[in-house]
Amino acid sequence: MGVAIRDILSDCKEPVAWEDLAGIAAVDAHNALYQFLSIIRQPDGTPLMNGAGRVTSHLSGILFRTVNFLEKGIRPVYVFDGRPPEFKQGTIEERRLVRARADEAWKAAIQEGDTEEAYRQASASTRIDSHIIESSHELLDLLGIPRVQAPSEGEAQAAHMVRKGMATYAVSQDYDSLLFGSPVLVRNLTVSGRRKSRGRTITVNPERIVLSSLSDRLGVTREQLVEIGILVGTDFNQGVRGVGGKTALKIVKKGEFASTIAEKMPDFDPAPVREFFLAPPVTDDYALDWRPPDVEGVVAMLCDRYDFSEDRVRSSLSRVSVKATQKTLDAWF
DNA sequence: CTGATTAA
DNA sequence: TTAATCAGG
Numbered sequence: 578m579g580v581a582i583r584d585i586l587s588d589c590k591e592p593v594a595w596e597d598l599a600g601i602a603a604v605d606a607h608n609a610l611y612q613f614l615s616i617i618r619q620p621d622g623t624p625l626m627n628g629a630g631r632v633t634s635h636l637s638g639i640l641f642r643t644v645n646f647l648e649k650g651i652r653p654v655y656v657f658d659g660r661p662p663e664f665k666q667g668t669i670e671e672r673r674l675v676r677a678r679a680d681e682a683w684k685a686a687i688q689e690g691d692t693e694e695a696y697r698q699a700s701a702s703t704r705i706d707s708h709i710i711e712s713s714h715e716l717l718d719l720l721g722i723p724r725v726q727a728p729s730e731g732e733a734q735a736a737h738m739v740r741k742g743m744a745t746y747a748v749s750q751d752y753d754s755l756l757f758g759s760p761v762l763v764r765n766l767t768v769s770g771r772r773k774s775r776g777r778t779i780t781v782n783p784e785r786i787v788l789s790s791l792s793d794r795l796g797v798t799r800e801q802l803v804e805i806g807i808l809v810g811t812d813f814n815q816g817v818r819g820v821g822g823k824t825a826l827k828i829v830k831k832g833e834f835a836s837t838i839a840e841k842m843p844d845f846d847p848a849p850v851r852e853f854f855l856a857p858p859v860t861d862d863y864a865l866d867w868r869p870p871d872v873e874g875v876v877a878m879l880c881d882r883y884d885f886s887e888d889r890v891r892s893s894l895s896r897v898s899v900k901a902t903q904k905t906l907d908a909w910f
Numbered sequence: 911c912t913g914a915t916t917a918a
Numbered sequence: 919t920t921a922a923t924c925a926g927g
Binding site for chain 1: 911912913914
């Protein structure tokens, strides 16, 4: 998933306090939904579902995450993917295959009574279908949270919005938005800070990556960062075999990007991928306004159709409504 | 993941 | 106050 440059970014991440995150967060919707769907499951991997068998994990995630964001003065805008570029097709098909295999392995693990393996495989089988997208749209609209339809990659659109000053930072677990030029990326924007890792719960804190300090720290331009990405591999191209972040950084700083590609991957033309990162399709045709949640609408959707507990839904929404009537941060309603 | 409950 | 556990749909 995403560009594998984590190992050269360790010094470029700064822990960030919630107070410093008040602002407009351009959320990579696909990434957020994927996280919700892969993690919000029962121990054997079964996702939350309504009586009719419709998956509801993502709706639970959106609801509670949104309320928390608003309480902390963070105004989220969800940025949805549009049509992927042709050269992503390989990655898309590969992922489809991986998901299908995970789906089989999930069933097998349940047969064998291996719960942990079942959970792992179920997570890996996560797919975002039209029901997931449409129900997410519907819930966000009822919550009064704006969403933007990207012409192509959501991460590219989010980066564009931050560059234009329309959003304060991009939110994703992937680093692609940096290659797309987002001045600021925030990761681990989870409220609880808790995460299961091999059975143990560990705390994960929000971290911020500022593109300009990253450039300073590593001594590379954004263009060179894109070259590094292409060398290690992105969603849009296979990387050079045996080249990870550290090696790619050296190659690019020596100005040997083109020669390395020519030597190691003679059949690959990196120009379209480079161009896609540097000037991706984006749009300015969107409106950002935050409205108070339509409480009855949310209840009608989540409780009547998706079998959520009315008590839980109303009490979480009340936290937003109360906030909205206060005159502190909430001039924006 | 998140909120609620329980244990420490 | 905080850390672990459970259920949610």
